[in-house]
Amino acid sequence: MTDLALNLGYVGLFLITFLASTIFPFPSELVVTAMPPLGYNLWLVIIVAMTGSFLGNLVNYYVGAKGTDFVFSRYISIKPERWAQAEGYFRRWGVYSLLFSWLPVVGDPLTIVAGAFHVDLRAFAFWVLLGKLVRYLVFFGIFSSFFDNF
Numbered sequence: 001m002t003d004l005a006l007n008l009g010y011v012g013l014f015l016i017t018f019l020a021s022t023i024f025p026f027p028s029e030l031v032v033t034a035m036p037p038l039g040y041n042l043w044l045v046i047i048v049a050m051t052g053s054f055l056g057n058l059v060n061y062y063v064g065a066k067g068t069d070f071v072f073s074r075y076i077s078i079k080p081e082r083w084a085q086a087e088g089y090f091r092r093w094g095v096y097s098l099l100f101s102w103l104p105v106v107g108d109p110l111t112i113v114a115g116a117f118h119v120d121l122r123a124f125a126f127w128v129l130l131g132k133l134v135r136y137l138v139f140f141g142i143f144s145s146f147f148d149n150f
Contacts, residue, residue, distance in 0.1 A: 006034060013045065014052040021056025021101075022108065028053070032136070033143055042140065050132045057101055057111040057128050064115025086110045095119055098127035102135045 006012060013031055020028035032049050036042045086109030089097045098114060101107045114124050 006031060006038070009040070010044065010048050013040075013048050017049045017052030018056040021053040021111075022059050029139075032139070036140070046133075046136045046140070049136060050129060053102070053132050054125070054129055057108070058125075060108055060111035061115035061119075061121075061124055064112035065118060066115075082106065082109050083113075086113050090114065090117065095123045095127050098124060099131035099134070101128050101131055 008015070013035060016026065016031050017028045020026040028049070032045060035045045082105060086106045089100075089106060090110060090113045095114070097110055098119075101111050103110075111124075111128065
């Protein structure tokens with residue numbers, strides 16, 4: 001799948017980050033990391049990755065907003081422990097917890113919980129996008145400290 005995404009360029013990057021941000025576990029870091037050394041523009045990689053990732057989280061938001069019981073009982077299974085953990089973070093930190101929507105395990109359920117709690121879509125978009133921007137800036141900052149070809 002990584003090879004396919006890299007062969008598709010920015011479209012592949014978009015697709016892989018979109019899938020990785022829905023509740024389907026799919027690692028996107030390898031593709032995101034590989035693209036700048038292959039000649040892709042770093043800022044365009046960040047923008048496309050953020051867009052795909054955000055839209056995947058937006059799908060999660062609408063799953064939460066439109067009826068988690070219906071969707072989960074028919075199509076999707078989230079472990080009750082993950083859901084409880086995400087709900088606990090959200091109850092404690094509110095919309096600020098969406099800064100961490102990129103985290104493995106709890107990030108995707110956080111965006112579903114935000115939809116279930118009917119968080120204002122503008123606040124959702126702001127905090128999720130800010131979290132993703134910080135993630136990629138830190139990610140590439142750390143990555144570039146190991147490799148000087150950025």
